[in-house]
Amino acid sequence: MPVDHFINEKISQLMYYLNALLKKEVHPTELNLFIWDCFEEWNILKVTDDTPNNARERVFWHLLHELKLGSGSLNDLDNDWNLKFEIETCMDFLEGQGRYPIHCVGWRPV
Template identity: 45%
Template sequence: MKVNNFINEKSQQLCYYLRGYWGNLIAYSELELFFWDVLEEWSQVEYSLEQPYSSQERVFWHLLHQIHYWDAQKIMLDDDLIEELQRCACFLEGTGRCPIDCVGIRP
């Protein structure tokens, strides 16, 4: 699988899981399992270190790292964090602008 295809597919899934968590439809443990599944699947993607990042890829990795870094309560209740994560999700879903402060990198 190519990097762009992987990022396109996983971006939509990431937004689905995050919004499901905010809507109390998905448990935090499922969000964490998704994180680990993405990393496992990423290990099978072939890419070169010279391959440039797209804006979508940077935002994707940033958002993925954020949901793993912060605990369940902070992701659910911290208004500033929620706003940041929503901006990222909206961009990945194609309904918002690219956040300028996302510095996501490949694992």
């Protein structure tokens, strides 16, 4: 599977999970499983270049890392305004409705 196809497919899926999470329609564990699946599937692709192809891909990786390794807890998203704002800012950009997130550092996993 080409990298661009993988990223576009995973962005669509991530947006679905995040919208459902923000509406409390899915439990955060569902999102965590999706994130680990993304990392596992990425590893299967055996991509050696760690430089993302474009801004959407950088925001995608940034968002995955923030969700998995960020300072906040997805279980307490209502009280973690910083993480919630970061999620919404990245989502807006990925949906073509917002600006590139200021503190975005999105690198492909190696």
